[in-house]
Amino acid sequence: MAAKWLKDTVFYEIYPQSFKDTNGDGIGDFNGIIEKLDYIKGLGCNALWINPCYDSPFKDAGYDVRDYKKVAPRYGTNEDLFRLFEEAHKRGIRVLLDLVPGHTSEEHAWFRESQKAERNEYSDRYIWTDFCFQGAPGFPYVGGESERSGCYVLNFFKCQPALNYGFYRVTEPWQKSFRSPAAMATREAIKDIMRFWLSHGCDGFRVDMAASLVKNDDDRKTGTSTVWRDIRRMLDLEFPDAAIVAEWSNPPLALRAGYDMDFCLNEPGGCYSTLMRDYANYGGFINSNRNAEDHSYFKKDAGGDINRFLDEYLSWYEDTRDLGYISMLTCNHDTLRPSYNLAPRELKLAYAFLFTLPGVPFLYYGDEIGMKYLDVPTKEGGYFRTGSRTPMQWDDSANHGFSAAQASDLYLPVDLSPDAPTVASQEADPDSLLHTVRALLALRHSEEDLQADAVLQVICSEKDRPLVYRRGSLLCVVNPSGRSLETALPADVCGKLKGEVIFSIGEVTVENGRICAGAQGFAVMR
Numbered sequence: 001m002a003a004k005w006l007k008d009t010v011f012y013e014i015y016p017q018s019f020k021d022t023n024g025d026g027i028g029d030f031n032g033i034i035e036k037l038d039y040i041k042g043l044g045c046n047a048l049w050i051n052p053c054y055d056s057p058f059k060d061a062g063y064d065v066r067d068y069k070k071v072a073p074r075y076g077t078n079e080d081l082f083r084l085f086e087e088a089h090k091r092g093i094r095v096l097l098d099l100v101p102g103h104t105s106e107e108h109a110w111f112r113e114s115q116k117a118e119r120n121e122y123s124d125r126y127i128w129t130d131f132c133f134q135g136a137p138g139f140p141y142v143g144g145e146s147e148r149s150g151c152y153v154l155n156f157f158k159c160q161p162a163l164n165y166g167f168y169r170v171t172e173p174w175q176k177s178f179r180s181p182a183a184m185a186t187r188e189a190i191k192d193i194m195r196f197w198l199s200h201g202c203d204g205f206r207v208d209m210a211a212s213l214v215k216n217d218d219d220r221k222t223g224t225s226t227v228w229r230d231i232r233r234m235l236d237l238e239f240p241d242a243a244i245v246a247e248w249s250n251p252p253l254a255l256r257a258g259y260d261m262d263f264c265l266n267e268p269g270g271c272y273s274t275l276m277r278d279y280a281n282y283g284g285f286i287n288s289n290r291n292a293e294d295h296s297y298f299k300k301d302a303g304g305d306i307n308r309f310l311d312e313y314l315s316w317y318e319d320t321r322d323l324g325y326i327s328m329l330t331c332n333h334d335t336l337r338p339s340y341n342l343a344p345r346e347l348k349l350a351y352a353f354l355f356t357l358p359g360v361p362f363l364y365y366g367d368e369i370g371m372k373y374l375d376v377p378t379k380e381g382g383y384f385r386t387g388s389r390t391p392m393q394w395d396d397s398a399n400h401g402f403s404a405a406q407a408s409d410l411y412l413p414v415d416l417s418p419d420a421p422t423v424a425s426q427e428a429d430p431d432s433l434l435h436t437v438r439a440l441l442a443l444r445h446s447e448e449d450l451q452a453d454a455v456l457q458v459i460c461s462e463k464d465r466p467l468v469y470r471r472g473s474l475l476c477v478v479n480p481s482g483r484s485l486e487t488a489l490p491a492d493v494c495g496k497l498k499g500e501v502i503f504s505i506g507e508v509t510v511e512n513g514r515i516c517a518g519a520q521g522f523a524v525m526r
Contacts, residue, residue, distance in 0.1 A: 002260035002324040003204075003243040005094065007452045010355070010441055011362040012045035015333050016053050016075055017061075017411045018391045019365055021403035026410040028391070028402070030076040030084050037091055039423070044441025045363060047094040049206045049245075051333055053081065054100075057107050059159040060381035061333075061389075062098075063208060064105035068193040078200075085201030096243065097197055099205035101190045102212040103155035103162050110189075111161055115146040124182035125189070127153040127164045127215070130174045137172075139215070150174075155212055157381060162215075163190075168223035169216040178214045178223040187227055191234050204243035210259070211248050220250075225257035232258025245327060245360075251316045255324040261360050263327050264313065271312035272328070274304065276338045276350050298342060298350040300520060301482045306467050310458060317358065317456060325452050328354045329362040337366070337388045340373040345520050348436045348505050349480050352522045353467075355440045356476050358456045366392050368437040369421040379412055390414060395424035436505070443503050443524065449474045450524070460487045466508075466517040475525045477508050479517035486516040500526040 020032025033050070040048070052062030055070045062072065071081050088095050104111055113122035128150040129136055132143055136153050142161075143151035155162035166183030167175040176182050194205065214223030235242050235258075245261035248254040254262035264272045278296040297304035316326055330351065331337050338347055347370055355361055373387045382389055390412045394401030400414045400422055407413070414420070426432035444450045449472025459468040459475075465487040467478040475497060479485045489497070494513050501508065506521030517523070 001322075002452075003241055005241065006243055006260060006325060006360050008445060008448075009047045009094070009360050009452070010045045010444065011047045011049050011096070011327075011360065012040050012043070013049045013051070013329070013332055013362055013364045015051050015365060015389050018389055018402075020392060020394070021405065024404045025074070026403050026405035027074050028411070029074070030071075030080040034084050034087050037087055037093060041091045041093060042438070043363075043368060044438055044445060046092055047096065047203070048088065049096045049362065050098065052098045052100060052208075057105055057159070058380045059105070060157050061379075063100055063381075064103075064107075064157070064159045065100050066105045066107045067109070068104075069196050082200050085203075089201065094203040094243075095201075096204045096206050096245065097202050098208060099190075099194065099244075100208045101163065102209045103160040106159050106161055114152075114161075115148050117147045117149070121185075123148075124164055124176065125186060126161050128174065129172075134174070136174075153215075155209065159381075163213075165213040165215075165227055166223070167216045168214050168218075171216065175215075178217070178226065183214075187230060191231060194231070194235070195238065198239045198242055203241070204245075204260075206245045206247065207259075208247055210246040210254065211250070220253055220257075225253065228254075228257040228259065251320045251324070251326050255320045259324060261325045261327045263329060263362075264316075271309045274308040275353075276331075276342055277336055277340065278302075278304070294341060296341065298346050298353070298480045300343070300346055300480060304480070305463050306461050306478075307463075310461055314458065321358070321453075325359040327360045327362055328357055329364065330354065330367040331364045331388065332362070333364070333389055334385050335388065336384075337364075337371060337373040339367075339370045344370055344433050345505075346480065347433055349478060349520060349522050351433075351437060352440055352503075352505060353476075353478055355437075355444055356450055356471060356524065358452060358454065358471070360452050363437070364388075368434050369393065369423055369426050370433045371421060372415055372417070374413070374415055376413060386412065393420055393422045395422050439503065447474060447502075447524075448472070459490065459493060462487070466515065466521075468515060473526065474502075477515055477517050477521070477523045477525070479506075479508075479519065479521045482519050484516060484518050484521075486514050488514050498526050502526055 017028045019028040021028050022031040053071050053075050054065045055067040055072050056062045110122045110125045114126045132149040140154040141151045153162045163186050166178030211220050213227050217223035243260040246254040246259045248262050249265035251262040275297050278294045295302050295304045297306050374390050379386045391402035391414045426434035454472040457470040466485045469476050499510050501523050504523040507518035508521050508523035509516050
């Protein structure tokens with residue numbers, strides 16, 4: 001079962017280099033996050049996910065870790081991060097760090113030792129072939145850069161050698177079983193890192209590329225899941241309140257492997273992709289024609305069908321509801337911001353849906369004000385993702401209040417367009433996206449039937465009718481189209497419905513057993 005505190009939790013994801021700079025170097029820092037904790041709490045988020053903040057050469061924005069137990073100096077010191085944990089806890093905010101277990105930087109001390117010709121305790125910490133001219137068929141690999149005679153396997157970019165958790169199916173002499181001493185040593189090393197941060201106040205981890213550990217483990221049900229169940233046992237014994245969320249996008253596997261939560265992500269054709277960025281039809285994909293056909297459900301009159309999402313989501317939900325939680329997100333550091341192809345009213349409806357679903361939702365910094373995806377050059381291995389990693393826009397002062405540095409010294413440029421959204425401008429507008437997000441999250445916290453574990457029942461999902469679903473004793477209604485839609489309610493639903501609207505966007509009414517949702521309307525009824 002998932003950690004109990006997740007029942008009424010909403011996460012706020014912070015890309016630390018882009019959130020708030022307090023020392024004028026153009027890069028966000030821990031003190032900046034501390035400074036904005038009251039804003040985050042007031043928004044309605046009571047937990048943080050902080051992207052990697054460890055020492056790194058930053059060839060992949062910190063997902064190339066050089067030292068797991070030391071923070072990157074550009075963000076502050078270990079003591080600054082410990083203070084962030086403390087200040088967050090004072091406000092009832094939990095903090096997850098980003099764990100990168102599948103690979104390190106090529107500059108990590110473990111890898112430097114592993115590269116040496118003479119055997120040592122780190123020789124098998126990574127995956128090596130037995131000879132400098134022997135590649136690793138089926139895997140990306142690098143040769144010719146080490147004193148050691150062998151090629152090493154990569155986990156992602158060239159700068160990220162794969163840590164050795166072994167192979168489920170051993171097919172070559174140089175491959176080791178996932179039960180081998182070498183693979184077990186890697187597993188214990190990751191546990192040691194987790195213990196370090198948890199003992200200093202961290203509340204858990206978001207786990208990068210969670211399914212990437214054991215190689216030749218095609219269905220991930222045995223080797224990789226065995227690793228995570230072993231780590232889960234350690235957490236249950238030593239840190240029973242800790243929570244872990246997987247970057248896996250396969251809740252039936254991830255939750256059975258010991259995770260509290262798993263993300264519903266945006267693989268092309270995946271269910272999440274049909275809601276706000278229709279990757280299935282390439283309408284919102286970064287490398288496509290922006291005017292291409294787009295059937296995102298929340299895009300007004302785009303012909304979207306909610307069942308493209310529900311077919312997969314509901315099967316996951318029914319299969320895992322007693323195991324843990326599915327986590328929906330507005331977007332993250334790897335995806336396009338939802339404002340890329342959705343207008344403010346469309347965003348309000350999309351967020352209303354996401355924040356009234358079961359599970360534990362995640363809000364990406366700046367999505368609460370509709371920050372734009374910017375067309376900017378790649379930074380630290382971001383490539384197309386860089387446009388979703390630009391500085392938070394706090395106000396209309398220099399650099400939108402992100403930093404006192406010269407604009408040329410900023411980590412990434414801020415949005416200089418005349419209509420760039422800011423927190424300050426939306427605070428002053430009662431109809432803003434920011435106020436809608438605050439109201440939605442306040443509603444979720446106040447109504448137990450909207451929280452993580454309350455039952456979901458879909459009442460109507462037919463095309464050209466409003467989407468109607470029940471959360472406990474509450475009824476939610478969504479109509480993303482530009483015209484009114486209505487449907488008859490089942491008798492058992494009508495008999496229990498008081499008709500009291502406790503939250504609405506637009507007009508939604510119930511009369512004579514029929515529910516009518518006005519154009520681009522949403523409501524929660526008691």
